Amino acid sequence: MIEVLASILILAGAGLALIAAIGLQRFGDVFARMHVATKPASLGMALALTGAVLAMAGVGHTTKLILVILFQYLTAPISAHLIGRATFRAGTEMHPDTNFDELASRIKPHPRQSN
Amino acid sequence: MLQVSTTIALAALSIAAALCIVRMARGGSLPDRVVALDSLLVIVVIGLAVLAARTGESLYLDIMVVASLLGFTGTTLVSTFVERRGAR
Numbered sequence: 155m156i157e158v159l160a161s162i163l164i165l166a167g168a169g170l171a172l173i174a175a176i177g178l179q180r181f182g183d184v185f186a187r188m189h190v191a192t193k194p195a196s197l198g199m200a201l202a203l204t205g206a207v208l209a210m211a212g213v214g215h216t217t218k219l220i221l222v223i224l225f226q227y228l229t230a231p232i233s234a235h236l237i238g239r240a241t242f243r244a245g246t247e248m249h250p251d252t253n254f255d256e257l258a259s260r261i262k263p264h265p266r267q268s269n
Numbered sequence: 270m271l272q273v274s275t276t277i278a279l280a281a282l283s284i285a286a287a288l289c290i291v292r293m294a295r296g297g298s299l300p301d302r303v304v305a306l307d308s309l310l311v312i313v314v315i316g317l318a319v320l321a322a323r324t325g326e327s328l329y330l331d332i333m334v335v336a337s338l339l340g341f342t343g344t345t346l347v348s349t350f351v352e353r354r355g356a357r
Contacts, residue, residue, distance in 0.1 A: 157270050157271050158270060160271065160274075160322060161270055161271055161273075161274035161275075162274075164274055164275060164278050164318075164319055164322060165274055165277060165278055167278070167315055167318075168277075168278035168279075168281040168282050168285075168315065168319065169281060171281070171282055171285045171308075171311065171312050171315055172281045172282070172284060172285045174285070174308055174311075175284070175285035175286070175288035175289050175292075175308065175312070176285075176288060178288060178289060178292045178304070178305055178308065179288055179291065179292060184297070184298060184300045184301055184304065187292075187301060187304050187305075188300075188304050191304050191305075191307065191308040192304075192307075192308075195307070195308055195311040198311070198315060199311055199314060199315055199318075202278075202315045202318050202319060203315075203318050205318070205322060206318040206319070206321055206322040209271060209322035209323075209325075210321060210322060210325060210327075212327075214327070215321075215327055215330060218330040218331070218333070218334060219318070219330065219333075221334065222314065222330075222333050222334055222337050225334075225337055225338070225341075226311075226314075226337055229337075229341040232341075232345075233307065233340075233341055233344040233345060233348070236344070236345055236348040236349075237300055237303055237304065237307075237344060237347075237348040237351070239348075239352070240300070240348040240349070240351040240352035241298075241300040241351060243352055244300075244351055244352060244354075244355045245355065246298060246300065
């Protein structure tokens with residue numbers, strides 16, 4: 155029974171990772187690709203690692219896996235925010251279908267950047 | 270049961286890793302490659318978890334901790350580089 159549950163969680167995590175990779179190919183813009191790559195990253199990893207927790211017995215294994223899940227949930231938003239902010243301030247052009255850009259009047263390009 | 274499901278999961282993760290590597294090679298700009306590398310590291314960590322669940326080997330768990338730490342450090346470093354030098 156617990157093996158069935160672990161299998162379902164592992165398959166869901168792997169499927170989310172596959173969806174993220176397909177989105178990296180299909181979307182036409184750094185920001186859209188970031189949107190599709192960062193959201194399944196934390197959820198898919200949490201699902202797959204919970205499946206691994208169920209499949210492996212032992213307190214030490216469970217502690218390490220939960221540590222990785224916690225660390226991913228702490229750092230994934232930070233790194234996504236950093237790379238998105240750096241990309242925006244570097245003046246990357248957006249996809250032609252982008253309708254509006256609310257940050258354009260608020261965030262200036264980096265002063266040290268050579269154009 | 271677990272053998273079959275981990276085989277399917279590893280196949281899906283292999284396709285996902287190949288797609289990430291294609292995006293890294295084709296690029297577009299430097300942040301595209303960074304995002305692709307980030308999701309490739311996530312796929313590696315998920316694959317290590319699947320392998321650990323399949324074999325019951327606890328060595329993979331230590332490698333997972335190190336890989337998730339290194340992914341965050343690398344992305345942070347490259348993002349400061351992108352902010353200063355521009356996305357090319």
